[in-house]
Amino acid sequence: MATETTGFVSACIDSLGNAIGMPQLCAEWMPNQVFWLLVTLVVIYLVLSKVALPRIGGILAERQGTITTDISAAEDLKARALEAEEVYNKALADARAEALNIAAEMRAGIQGELNDAIAHADAEISAKVAESEKAIGEIRASALEAVKVVANDTAAEIVTALGGKADAKAVGTAVTSGMKGWT
Amino acid sequence: MDQFIVSPLFGDGPIAWYTPTNVTLWMVLTILAIGALLVLSTSRRAIIPSRAQSIAELVYGFIYKMVEDVAGKDGVRYFPYIMTLFMFILVTNFLGLIPTAFATTSHIAVTATMAMAVFLSVTILGFWKHGFGFLNIFWIGQAPLPLRPILALIEVISYFVRPISHSIRLAGNMMAGHAVIKVFAGFAVVIWIAPVSIAAITAIYALEVLVSFIQAYVFTILTCVYLKDALHPHH
Amino acid sequence: MEGDVVQMGAYIGAGLASIGMGGAALGVGQVVGSYLSGALRNPSAAAGQTATMFIGIAFAEALGIFSFLVALLLMFAV
Numbered sequence: 001m002a003t004e005t006t007g008f009v010s011a012c013i014d015s016l017g018n019a020i021g022m023p024q025l026c027a028e029w030m031p032n033q034v035f036w037l038l039v040t041l042v043v044i045y046l047v048l049s050k051v052a053l054p055r056i057g058g059i060l061a062e063r064q065g066t067i068t069t070d071i072s073a074a075e076d077l078k079a080r081a082l083e084a085e086e087v088y089n090k091a092l093a094d095a096r097a098e099a100l101n102i103a104a105e106m107r108a109g110i111q112g113e114l115n116d117a118i119a120h121a122d123a124e125i126s127a128k129v130a131e132s133e134k135a136i137g138e139i140r141a142s143a144l145e146a147v148k149v150v151a152n153d154t155a156a157e158i159v160t161a162l163g164g165k166a167d168a169k170a171v172g173t174a175v176t177s178g179m180k181g182w183t
Numbered sequence: 184m185d186q187f188i189v190s191p192l193f194g195d196g197p198i199a200w201y202t203p204t205n206v207t208l209w210m211v212l213t214i215l216a217i218g219a220l221l222v223l224s225t226s227r228r229a230i231i232p233s234r235a236q237s238i239a240e241l242v243y244g245f246i247y248k249m250v251e252d253v254a255g256k257d258g259v260r261y262f263p264y265i266m267t268l269f270m271f272i273l274v275t276n277f278l279g280l281i282p283t284a285f286a287t288t289s290h291i292a293v294t295a296t297m298a299m300a301v302f303l304s305v306t307i308l309g310f311w312k313h314g315f316g317f318l319n320i321f322w323i324g325q326a327p328l329p330l331r332p333i334l335a336l337i338e339v340i341s342y343f344v345r346p347i348s349h350s351i352r353l354a355g356n357m358m359a360g361h362a363v364i365k366v367f368a369g370f371a372v373v374i375w376i377a378p379v380s381i382a383a384i385t386a387i388y389a390l391e392v393l394v395s396f397i398q399a400y401v402f403t404i405l406t407c408v409y410l411k412d413a414l415h416p417h418h
Numbered sequence: 419m420e421g422d423v424v425q426m427g428a429y430i431g432a433g434l435a436s437i438g439m440g441g442a443a444l445g446v447g448q449v450v451g452s453y454l455s456g457a458l459r460n461p462s463a464a465a466g467q468t469a470t471m472f473i474g475i476a477f478a479e480a481l482g483i484f485s486f487l488v489a490l491l492l493m494f495a496v
Binding site for chain 2: 010012013017018019022023024025026028029030031032033034035036037038039040041043044045047048049051052053055056057058059060062063066
């Protein structure tokens with residue numbers, strides 16, 4: 001950098017443009033550096049304090065505000081969603097209760113019909129049973145009668161065949177007493 | 184050490200305090216870079232930031248939080264001042280890392296000016312806020328009584344060494360980094376050392392990028408610490 | 419001849435001053451090592467102490483930089 005300044009010799013640069021000693025300690029250059037440093041710092045300070053820092057601070061604050069707003073909006077939406085869910089659950093519970101109600105009614109109705117039908121059937125069955133018993137009794141009575149006639153006839157025939165005289169009255173008495181254990 | 188020479192931008196001649204020099208050039212570039220980063224990138228004021236805008240916001244938040252944490256809530260008033268120092272040092276350090284660039288922060292005159300500015304403003308602020316109560320920072324109440332004068336002496340010395348160490352730390356770090364790179368570059372003329380030398384330069388360069396940031400950070404955080412001492416001188 | 423002796427002394431002094439940078443290395447290593455061992459014991463408290471660690475590093479490193487400065491002054495300014 002400094003090699004072009006061959007003609008100029010100062011306390012800190014020799015005729016070849018090389019530094020004599022440490023350039024940092026060259027008192028000749030210090031006022032220049034200090035002056036430009038102060039100018040620079042003042043310019044940077046003004047730029048920062050007037051433009052950059054308020055702007056960045058504003059952006060950050062704005063973002064913070066936006067985030068806060070968004071979060072509150074999200075919370076609002078969440079509350080509304082919860083509300084909707086509650087309404088939905090309530091509707092669901094109502095519908096379920098109604099369904100249970102309907103089912104119970106239906107069951108009661110069916111039970112009634114069923115009871116009627118059972119009673120009806122019971123009555124029919126008992127009537128039929130009675131009729132059948134009656135018929136059985138008749139059949140049994142007529143059968144006994146038939147057996148008595150057959151037994152009388154048979155006994156009379158047997159007595160006659162054995163050579164005895166068949167007394168109808170005596171035979172009837174004997175058959176009746178013989179059949180006592182059977183009926 | 185030729186890379187640290189201050190030379191006039193136009194022609195030869197003596198360097199008066201107003202002469203535009205390479206110092207001027209690189210400081211103007213610093214201003215432009217800061218303007219591009221913090222002003223141009225945020226010109227859209229986007230809620231969803233672009234890449235450059237998020238960097239600007241990141242820097243803003245980083246320094247803001249540092250000032251708030253270290254200097255306290257009432258230190259936030261001085262945030263633009265600290266932000267100015269941080270941005271200037273950071274950008275100048277990074278620009279100085281460009282090959283053939285001129286690193287203004289490697290000059291003690293520059294860093295000493297900044298350190299003295301911090302020192303004087305902090306001291307004046309302390310006396311203005313607390314009057315002679317500011318001297319309490321030298322008188323440590325928790326220490327046993329016989330020790331206090333000795334500690335006060337040490338505290339006074341360390342207080343006045345602050346601007347020196349504050350400025351030399353930054354300038355020395357930058358100068359050392361550049362000088363080390365120069366030393367390795369000097370080795371590169373020997374053909375069979377050249378690859379090693381180039382690898383070393385690359386590694387040192389990466390280290391210097393880190394150091395550039397850390398030194399800007401350290402300068403700023405120490406400014407915050409001094410500011411805290413001025414605002415709350417009671418230990 | 420006399421100037422040569424002075425320059426030799428300056429160079430030797432610069433070399434000796436450079437030893438101080440090793441001290442800075444030890445100091446910085448000590449600071450970061452202590453920070454790490456503390457941070458691994460109690461990671462929740464680590465984040466709050468990062469700034470303190472950097473301040474400590476800065477103080478430790480400043481003294482190394484001073485020795486570097488002394489070396490440079492001996493090399494170039496005396």
